[in-house]
Amino acid sequence: MSQTLNASTLLVVPLAPLVGSALAGIFGTKFGGNWIGRRLSHTLTILGVLVAFILSAMTLKSVALDGARFNETLYTWMVVGDLKMEVGFLIDSLTAMMMCVVTFVSLMVHIYTIGYMEEDEGYNRFFAYISLFTFSMLMLVMSNNMLQLFFGWEAVGLVSYLLIGFWFNKPTAIFANMKAFLVNRVGDFGFILGIGLIAAYAGTLNYAEAFAKAAELGALTFPGTDWMLVTVICICLFIGAMGKSAQFPLHVWLPDSMEGPTPISALIHAATMVTAGIFMVARMSPLFELSDTALNFIMVIGSITALFMGFLGIIQNDIKRVVAYSTLSQLGYMTVALGASAYSVAVFHLMTHAFFKALLFLGAGSVIMGMHHNQDIRWMGGVRKYMPITWITSLLGSLALIGTPLFSGFYSKDSIIEAVHESVLPAAGFANFAVLAGVFVTAFYSFRMYFLVFHGKERYDQNPDAHHGHHDDHAHGHDDHHAPHESPWVVTVPLVLLAIPSVVIGFMTIEPMLYGEFFKDVIFVNADKHPVMAEMAEAFHGPVAMAKHALTTAPFWLALSGVLVSWYMYLINPKVPAFFARALRPVIVVLENKYFLDWINENILARGARLLGTGLWQVGDRTIIDGFFVNGSWKVVGMVSGVVRWFQSGFLYHYALVMILGVFVLMTYFVWLA
16 A cells, blocks of 8 residues: 555545534434434434544554555645644554544444433434544544644533533533533643744644754743743643643542533543543653653652542442542553653553443443442442343453453553653652552452442342432433343443453554554654663563563552452451441541542632632722723813813903913913023
């Protein structure tokens, strides 16, 4: 095959989901008169995503095997001086991999949604939204310039807002989607500042042109300070990633986003949208490599997120929120790898995590359906014999999540831990502790959920809320008091298809992605300053040897300890958790209140902003602007006019007197000067 890709074919990839979304959103809803029914709506949207996936897979094959590349502008929107604002595609190994991940997970979620949203009134609208999200995410990852990147960035945020608040009659959903929207605006403010600085000093928004000037940017200082300009740029860009990829302290929106239907939790908040920040930093590696300060900052933020968000997963009882905090923790791991200059490792974990975390979210949704919309894991138990497919796929996803040797999560997660261990940055010490401690925490809360849901005594008939329904009831309309049941095939087939890469994809791809030439000329690392990947390559002897060696390392034994401790506490001796809940009550209170960050945001930051706004309104607007400038100016004009009016009497002798007095004053003035 030729070394270039066809622009028309690439254009079909994002446009196919967009067409499906438009058809379902217009002709399948009240807006367009409900011309097409449910079956045609989901058929059109699934077909659009299927076409996108097939073309993405073909593109990945061409890129990986034939070395094909594409970097062209498709449309010039505006030219302002020397600054061009364009729409174009950059297709390389990083983009092709992301395209496949986005479209495959989206396809599984589309199929799954047929069963999960079967009786929801907004069925067609939901399919329109998730297809629109797929289009937005594809435009983000395929962009060859920062303008299009920002368009995709904001578009996925907008669709996320619509999906989190999909059940717009539910107050908690409306609160959650507004919270997500506002928190992401904080991050996006930093993001657009970073893009603006690049445009101002590099004179371009195109990736290749900006990276070509990276050395020049690295030699500049930020005006009025002695800070390196590239450090300011990178930190601003990363603040955008902190919002989108839910890093501390801008993570507070993601757990509340579980108010949306489960399929969007898998699509947006596990596999695709929240990884946009990780993708962006990896894409911008030529800039981030120039600033150790920014890399240290990234590593510290990632370490805090990886460890402390994992602690919150331990005390959650809502099955979706346990998986949500797991997502936060794993995003922290990816961020730590970025800070260690192991960008390929971060992207590798992004890929493996997408499969097993989407599997865990969809598995949680299957459990919710089988348990008649009970989401509290304390009132489950023994589900394994009722839902065998959901059980085995959820077990595989959990084993991948905790880093069990030979599973996909093991190869990516252990590579992150090794990268941090090899890093020479000052922040690596704390990061090393955080990622190691996080291994035990992850294994503990993951198998706490697994054991409480699938093993032990059946408790679903003891649920005190069993006859009051749950907020998801209106979506499915089932009873709450019958025995659990396995989900229909449209739910279980995506679980099986996601379980396969969750097990094997890491084993198959670790060598080319981390130690081969898969990311050659795509991700840039200064091996002299940051020799992490080079040192890891020397110690790598294949995926089998890595799995064998892992049996003697701390991460394996920490993960095994976490599983055994959770097994003992929740299956053998359930009195132990109650003891710790009493003994560690102050700590539990802090965790239950999520480190009081929501309280700080609402009572200090938000209230302070309201007080500041009120002060600016009362003093600045009403007193100074309205009172002094606006009202004061017309009062002065009125006073002057009142005085001048006495001289405009209309009598000739008055005017003559004024003229004589004026001449007298002028003569006196000139005589005085002489």
